[in-house]
Amino acid sequence: MDLLLNDYFDASKVLVIAPLRVADDTWAREVEKWDHLKHLKISKVLGSATTRRKALKAEADIYVINRENVEWLVSEYGSEWPFDTVVIDELSSFKNHQSKRFRALRRVRPMMKRVIGLTGTPAPNGLIDLWPQIYLLDQGERLGKTITSYRDRYFVPGERDGYVVYKWKQKQESEQRIYEAISDIAVSMKAEDWLDLPERIDHTVHVKLNDKAKEQYKKLEKELLLPFQDADVVASTAAVLSNKLLQMASGAVYDEERGVKLIHDAKLDALEDIIEAANGKPVMVFYNFKHSLSRIQERFPKARILRKGKDGNEDIRTWNNDEIPILLLHPKSAGHGLNLQESSCQTVVWYDQIWSLEEDQQANARVHRQGQKHRIFIMRLVAEGTMDEEAVAALDRKASGQDALMVAVKARIEKLKKGA
Template sequence: MRYKPHQYQEYATARILDTQYIALLLEMGLGKTVSTLTAIDQLLNDYYEAERVLVIAPLRVADDTWARETAKWDHLRHLRISKVLGGVDARRRALKAEADIWVINRENVEWLVGEYGSKWPFDMVVVDESSSFKNPQAKRFKALRRVRPFIRRLVALTGTPAPNSLMDLWPQVYLLDQGERLGKTITGFRDRYFTAASRSGHVVYEWRQKREAEERIYEAISDIAVSMKAADWLELPERIDRTVSIRMSGAAAELYKRLEKELLLEYVDADVVAQTAAVLSNKLRQMASGAVYDEDRGVKPIHDAKLDALEDIIEAAQGKPVMVFYDFKHSLSRIQQRFPQARTLRKGKDGTEDIRAWNADEIPLLLLHPKSAGHGLNLQESSCQTVVWFDQIWSLEEDQQANARVHRQGQTRSIVVMRLVAEGTMDEEAVAALESKAAGQDALMEAVKARIERVRSG
């Protein structure tokens, strides 16, 4: 296929060429992979400013997206990709292969650094979804930090640079400039831009950003960060968000209220116990979706109301493919039992074939977990116009990334995103948190605490 870049893609490519260390904060659907590959090709073959390029990505993206993009575009087909995946022996063979770009999953970064140490061979590194390096205590961050002085060019790609808070930015920016803009340590960064909101002695449990901290931080990194929103550049078809209210049976609603109030459901063979606010939230979301795990990891059925609603949605789709997101394994099992035609994405080459089959409308019902469908999957070529959230989640990043699998560049049809929300349950709190863009662990805890207070005072 002939590449006809949008203006913003030309700009993104030019910025990579002009800036040694750069973050492209491009929202989903803006084609950051092909923009980056175009720059890599020029750096390798026109400017001779790169010799060995490493791409670090989520596993499914490493296995599929980068190789598929090079094969897709005429001007990139000469680039040789070596996938450093699989067992240790397979990875070592891949590292020795003749290639232009080596692609590795982020879980193996620590191993890769251990293999080379100070003899690090990659002069250019691309971190696809750099937000996965947001934890300064994580082994993958510490490993990449060790070899950062040997990297002459680094590109950080993400659509959600601060999925939880501005605190997530420090590690990602440090990998770019080794502390020049936001400080050499996370402690110094916190002291400059945040205040302790709650603490016990020397232990701080919650940080609150200072006034104008966001503006000051983005101003500090503006020379090495390019931020683009899809709405500013693309005329995407309409996305319609709908909440489908689900009414549980009287017996199911009674069980839900009892667990919410007493934190314990007694069964003959095993009890369902919620010992903390986070556990309680999970149990209540499970019950809202129709089943709940007991203390022995057995599944206790609660209701089939969401399965019935999904059946109605599939029927209304009139044969067009439907995409469903689930969060719990028992939801997956129950959906598969009700709808034998449902498929999930497999791993490796089988997963690549599944993506092809979905885009060719050969899969009528695709079941995805938002964590595994979050990055790099291009699923917009099917005729699917219906996306269903069977289970409701708290993560704004996962929600945005998952919905962007079909509502992205290349989509020509309007998309309806339906959320199955059980009335009077934690589903409502989770959806409200997403809508307020305050989703995350803090919102979860506040919602649970508020709900417990209402239940106890009621």
């Protein structure tokens, strides 16, 4: 951006679109890190509408806005769109062609001279996700002007419910043809090829449930799954079923009144052992359920969550200064762009297991990234004989979340039917 603005005079007004916390913290902090970039002025287009309008009027080199406000920004300027250069940090967050943010940006795309997309996970659910992202780069020149033409050219319908297609299957040689089509505008770099990153060790911590917890899990699993033994399990019900089973595996589950039914403390005990073994070094813990968060906080009062806004920026600073012993993060809120690698943390724990390969990869990259000096251990707490095992196996196979989830739930139903 500095070269385009000040050396080549090939950009006049630059906009960066990023996840909220990244927009608020990371971009400005990165400028301060580098001597040759300290002269760049960044204006954060965040906060209330009044504050955002003031930030847009400020003299700056780069304007940074969170992706949730893209629709507002487009409506604010209309046909007077002023940004000739746009950087989309985490381009994969525009992978849904039906989302408001994609549609808004698509409207003003013809008024942009240059668009740059950054992402570590461009196709988390398969190449079907690529079309909207590439469209924002080239306005449909390479993969087609519409999602329909893209699907027709490279895919065939797979699983469906009536007219609704849940899964698209790639045609033979589609992958190679898609890569060839975008090769002139895509640069792919793996960190390990260019950076001397410390070793990352993935380890599954097998958590044994006591007989009472096993019995409770099996009973609840049967009550959940067997009503579906003679019916189709579609994506929505598969997600609900697996969600309940993963909650149980972590030790608690919401009942019909949103009360919490406790099942076991085995994962809390395992986490305590890991924290003790860290010998005072900070530990990062990913949770997926609110009851997991509250139970972890109850067991470990010194644990902190990453707050929102300026408080969150302060949390990032104190974490990187080793002032937070246990940091509790949700993969959705801490999965993109945060620099949390400057602490002495070497232990990352997944308390709850998830299906999303994209969230898993992005979350783990918060500490295993450029600037990390220590070997990193990624530890997954897996309750034996539960849906935890299916979720972790899916990630090991690098399967996309939705497909793996459907297969696992159906397989679980078949297993229970035979045992019933």
